[in-house]
Amino acid sequence: GRVWTTVSSLTEELKDQTVLIRGRAQAIRAVGKKMAFLTVRERGYTVQCVLTVAPEVVSAQMVKFATGISKESFIDIEGVITVPPEAIKGASQQVEIQVRKIHCVNRAATVLPINVEDAARSEVEIEKALEAGEQLVRVNQDTRLNYRILDVRTPANQGIFRLECQVSNFFRQFLLNEDFIEINTPKLTAGTSEGGAAVFKLEYKKQPACLAQSPQLHKQMAICGDFGRVFIVGPVFRAEDSYTHRHLCEFIGLDMEMEIKEHYSEVMDVVDRLFVGMFDRLNERCQKELEAIGKQYPFKPLKYLRKTLRLTFEEGVQMLKEAGVEVDPFGDLNTESERTLGKLVLEKYGTEFYILHRYPLAVRPFYTMPCPDNEAYSNSFDVFIRGEEIISGAQRVHIPELLESRATACGIDVKTISSYVDSFRYGAPPHGGFGVGLERVVMLFCALDNIRKTSLFPRDPRRLEP
Ligand code: 4AD
Numbered sequence: 465g466r467v468w469t470t471v472s473s474l475t476e477e478l479k480d481q482t483v484l485i486r487g488r489a490q491a492i493r494a495v496g497k498k499m500a501f502l503t504v505r506e507r508g509y510t511v512q513c514v515l516t517v518a519p520e521v522v523s524a525q526m527v528k529f530a531t532g533i534s535k536e537s538f539i540d541i542e543g544v545i546t547v548p549p550e551a552i553k554g555a556s557q558q559v560e561i562q563v564r565k566i567h568c569v570n571r572a573a574t575v576l577p578i579n580v581e582d583a584a585r586s587e588v589e590i591e592k593a594l595e596a597g598e599q600l601v602r603v604n605q606d607t608r609l610n611y612r613i614l615d616v617r618t619p620a621n622q623g624i625f626r627l628e629c630q631v632s633n634f635f636r637q638f639l640l641n642e643d644f645i646e647i648n649t650p651k652l653t654a655g656t657s658e659g660g661a662a663v664f665k666l667e668y669k670k671q672p673a674c675l676a677q678s679p680q681l682h683k684q685m686a687i688c689g690d691f692g693r694v695f696i697v698g699p700v701f702r703a704e705d706s707y708t709h710r711h712l713c714e715f716i717g718l719d720m721e722m723e724i725k726e727h728y729s730e731v732m733d734v735v736d737r738l739f740v741g742m743f744d745r746l747n748e749r750c751q752k753e754l755e756a757i758g759k760q761y762p763f764k765p766l767k768y769l770r771k772t773l774r775l776t777f778e779e780g781v782q783m784l785k786e787a788g789v790e791v792d793p794f795g796d797l798n799t800e801s802e803r804t805l806g807k808l809v810l811e812k813y814g815t816e817f818y819i820l821h822r823y824p825l826a827v828r829p830f831y832t833m834p835c836p837d838n839e840a841y842s843n844s845f846d847v848f849i850r851g852e853e854i855i856s857g858a859q860r861v862h863i864p865e866l867l868e869s870r871a872t873a874c875g876i877d878v879k880t881i882s883s884y885v886d887s888f889r890y891g892a893p894p895h896g897g898f899g900v901g902l903e904r905v906v907m908l909f910c911a912l913d914n915i916r917k918t919s920l921f922p923r924d925p926r927r928l929e930p
Contacts, residue, residue: 471506474557478545483561485511486540486569488617490581491554494531502530502563503555504541505580508622508756511557513541513566521564529566536572536580536614541565554581556619577611578603584618586760605916612921612930620760623753624918628906630750632697634742635718635900642734644693644720649682651699655880657681658829662703664713675701678899680831681884683721684860687895688887695720700899707925709914710852710904714923721897728833728843728859731896732819735847735855736772739817743768746909754910763911766849767810768817775809776822777841783808794840796827799852806851821845830874831867833859833896843896849908857898864888 469483487506494500498517503510515527533539543561552558583603585593593600608615615621636646653676656663663674676682679696686694700717724730743766746754757763775783781793784801787808791801809818825834825842835841844858861867867885868878878885903918916922921930 470509471504471511471557472509474511474545474559474561476547476559478559479547480544482542482544482564484540484542485561486538487511488572488580489533489535489537489539491535492531492533494527497524498527500527500530502533502539502541502566503581504539504561505617508617508619509557510555510619511559511561512552512555513543513561513563515563515566526563526566530563533568534572534574536576536617538569538572540567540569576614577607578614580614580617583608583615584620584760586762588762605914609916609922609927610930616920618760619756620758621917623750623756624906624910624912625920626753627746627750627757627910628902628918630746631742631905632716632718632902634745635695635738636697638738638741639693639695639720642693644695644722645691647683647686647691647694647696648698649676649679649686649696651676651701662705664701664703677702678717679719680829680899681881683719683897684831684895685884685887687721687723688890688892693720693722697902700901705925710907712903712915712919712922712924715904715915715919716902718900718902719897721895724859724894724896728821728845728896731857731859731898732772732774732821732845735819735845735857735898739847740768740770740772743817743909757910761910761912761917766816766909766911767814769813769815773809773813773815773818774845775818775820777820777824778822780805780820783812794824794826796824802848802853803851806848816850817848819845819847828858830871830876831858831860832870833861845898847898849905850911852904852908854904854908855898855900857896859894859896862888862892862894 466484469485471485471487487504490503490505490510492502500515502513504513515522515530517524517527541561541563542565543563546560546562548560582600590602652668652673654673656674656677657680658677663677665674678700683694683696696719698717699714701714703713781791784791784805789801789804791797810816822835822841823844825840828842828844833843835843846853847855861870864885867888871878903915906918907915
């Protein structure tokens with residue numbers, strides 16, 4: 465077989481060498497009949513390929529053929545690497561290929577619903593281009609999602625999904641190193657797992673069933689099964705009618721659950737080390753991706769402390785109060801007050817990543833452990849990035865009688881969760897854990913405005929396609 469090179473690995477060190485690449489034709493420009501420039505893209509990286517008519521090397525026919533290739537067609541290029549004196553506009557790689565052979569592997573349709581090169585520009589660039597009178601079609605989010613396989617070809621979108629892969633991999637590796645075991649929990653369930661949020665109902669062999677709205681109950685049952693420390697990476701289904709920038713009907717849940725020896729802060733300690741380590745890793749290993757993302761969606765790097773700030777809910781309410789925002793001290797914070805608190809925390813402590821704990825019991829799910837010193841509060845926490853929630857976690861009730869009374873108090877029929885409650889009758893340790901939304905982590909780390917940008921094929925109340 466021939467030796468193939470990736471576009472991303474084309475550097476000045478390859479000067480004068482002959483390389484063979486395969487990619488998509490991004491832009492083709494003829495200069496008279498004797499010359500053509502062709503930008504080839506592969507996984508978000510682009511290189512400029514030059515065809516110049518020369519006897520025995522490149523024919524005029526070859527130039528004509530090249531200029532007739534439709535955008536996004538798959539092509540093979542063989543040629544010699546040269547280093548132009550000036551930086552190349554619009555290509556990520558700063559070397560050029562002097563084309564010797566060109567072959568079209570598979571043609572793309574001549575009319576495309578999205579021009580990838582245009583779709584890769586930032587809003588500001590698009591504004592400027594339109595002002596300058598450039599011919600440009602602004603593609604809205606729906607069009608982008610309808611033709612997602614074109615939209616995700618932009619360097620920024622390629623970067624987003626590479627980042628996301630790093631996040632879930634880091635979660636896995638970190639917990640494996642801390643003696644956790646990865647388990648899988650059923651996504652087909654008989655009853656609801658959280659209560660509250662709406663579920664997708666389905667028929668399970670003539671029996672009513674639903675899609676799991678979290679692995680919550682089963683991960684706790686795994687703790688009852690003596691696994692000690694478990695985690696799950698898998699889809700979570702929410703039928704809620706929230707058509708917002710941060711809710712999906714299907715997302716990837718990164719869940720963990722662990723025995724607690726003395727205090728629920730042990731769970732927050734894991735959050736702290738896991739996320740500080742993760743942010744460090746992203747900043748170190750994903751510089752190219754972050755740069756590409758920033759070009760299309762400009763953002764400032766996340767500010768976080770070496771030791772994650774922990775505030776109690778009461779302290780948060782107090783900070784809001786001092787800033788003139790009145791909130792119910794025993795209610796939940798709404799999106800706006802969460803954002804405001806995020807800003808106040810940034811001003812006061814210089815971090816955009818922090819933990820808020822000891823929430824009022826009334827606003828937490830039935831399985832949450834009340835605070836032993838004050839039952840109006842609970843051993844629970846939420847974690848925020850840039851003022852938006854990415855994690856919720858808590859110590860759980862491991863005493864079956866208390867669990868029953870808490871469920872009843874929350875309006876849940878205990879009969880529907882009897883196998884779960886019974887699990888605690890046969891010997892169960894104190895335990896706690898948390899759940900993270902993968903898409904939200906990437907969205908907020910990069911300060912993206914919409915969670916649909918971090919889901920490859922998003923599912924929301926209005927979208928089940930593609
Ligand atoms: O806050 P949630 O609903 O908590 C649970 O599922 C608990 N069982 C977790 C636990 O262990 N106590 O969801 C956890 C996280 C949220 O913080 C958020 O990041 C994400 O999942 N999330 C969503 N992401 C996208 N779309 C939605 N509709 C989401 N709902 C929650």
